[in-house]
Amino acid sequence: AQSVTQLDSHVSVSEGTPVLLRCNYSSSYSPSLFWYVQHPNKGLQLLLKYTSAATLVKGINGFEAEFKKSETSFHLTKPSAHMSDAAEYFCVVSPRGGANNLFFGTGTRLTVIP
Amino acid sequence: DSGVTQTPKHLITATGQRVTLRCSPRSGDLSVYWYQQSLDQGLQFLIQYYNGEERAKGNILERFSAQQFPDLHSELNLSSLELGDSALYFCASSRERQGPYEQYFGPGTRLTVT
Numbered sequence: 001a002q003s004v005t006q007l008d009s010h011v012s013v014s015e016g017t018p019v020l021l022r023c024n025y026s027s028s029y030s031p032s033l034f035w036y037v038q039h040p041n042k043g044l045q046l047l048l049k050y051t052s053a054a055t056l057v058k059g060i061n062g063f064e065a066e067f068k069k070s071e072t073s074f075h076l077t078k079p080s081a082h083m084s085d086a087a088e089y090f091c092v093v094s095p096r097g098g099a100n101n102l103f104f105g106t107g108t109r110l111t112v113i114p
Numbered sequence: 115d116s117g118v119t120q121t122p123k124h125l126i127t128a129t130g131q132r133v134t135l136r137c138s139p140r141s142g143d144l145s146v147y148w149y150q151q152s153l154d155q156g157l158q159f160l161i162q163y164y165n166g167e168e169r170a171k172g173n174i175l176e177r178f179s180a181q182q183f184p185d186l187h188s189e190l191n192l193s194s195l196e197l198g199d200s201a202l203y204f205c206a207s208s209r210e211r212q213g214p215y216e217q218y219f220g221p222g223t224r225l226t227v228t
Binding site for chain 2: 044
């Protein structure tokens with residue numbers, strides 16, 4: 001079975017400070033992992049993906065995530081938060097080798113304080 | 115803009131009614147996925163079609179059905195609507211039938227059942 005747990009439902013940071021959004025996964029197969037972002041009243045946009053190449057994955061808008069198999073984690077980070085980063089972030093797992101279903105975490109709402 | 119289009123943007127209807135949501139995938143994408151996003155259930159995978167054939171099923175109710183047409187657009191039919199069906203319905207598309215290909219999401223259709 002596949003699932004992800006996003007450890008924080010809400011994270012608040014000041015503009016210019018680092019962002020850390022935590023995600024742990026569970027997968028019966030070697031997984032593919034994604035982070036998607038959803039801005040208010042918008043669809044979901046892919047930030048980055050891990051598919052068994054480099055464990056440190058760089059995405060758009062300065063975000064990156066590190067796959068740690070020993071910790072079953074895929075935390076999302078950004079060195080310096082920008083006001084435009086305020087959104088809902090979803091950690092997503094997809095079992096590799098099977099159907100391409102995506103299993104979404106419950107989301108983390110990021111607030112950026114000016 | 116992901117290249118995935120969904121119509122209509124908003125839909126308001128009464129309990130017991132039937133509605134059809136439409137999705138056009140990105141040019142060249144053969145797989146279409148439907149997701150439901152609600153406050154209590156989060157983002158849930160409903161169903162996937164690949165090149166006109168059903169590929170995978172998730173938490174889709176029997177009152178819901180979908181199809182993918184020869185031109186690759188897809189429709190999600192929701193019948194005997196209940197208040198609890200009020201949600202944001204997303205369509206996504208990807209190039210291939212199975213993973214780990216990232217999915218590109220449309221802007222969603224917001225369904226309100228009164």
